[in-house]
Amino acid sequence: MKQKFLHHLGVGAGFLGLIGWFWAGRELGIMDWAAQQVPPQFGGAGLMVGIIIVMTPGFYIWKLINRWLERTLAVQGMYYEDEYYASMDKAAAAKKKAAQQDQRRDQHHHEGRDNNGNDNDKNDGGGDSGGGDGGGDGGGGD
DSSP: OHHHHHHHHHHHHHHHHHHHHHHHHHHTTHHHHHHHTSOGGGHHHHHHHHHHHHHHHHHHHHHHHHHHHHHHTTOOOOOHHHHHHHHHHHHHHHHHHHHHHHHHHHHHHHHHHHHTTOGGGOOOSSSOOOOGGGOOOOOOOO
């Protein structure tokens, strides 16, 4: 029970830190500066970019503090973003493996065609009248 209370207290302190971070960014004028960089009709979008610029490092620091706090207090659980990225890594690895298999299969197919003596390009007087890969027209007629 004590661990849980300390964890909640730490998360609350971290959230107060985020509020302070936002206030400091506003006091430094970063958000106003971002809003002034765009035409007046897009001032709201500029303000949003300013908020993103200010809050991104704050949320990263908050994440690090939360993970440190959870490690220190031995809080167990799962991070949803870790599971999300793990599944993305698995999918990327499977896609890479499939691409390598396709490349090997294509390479083997090309090597086989080069070594089998493809008759389509040879002019040996046979019944092939040069119909390409689709086959000839029977050739060798009258």
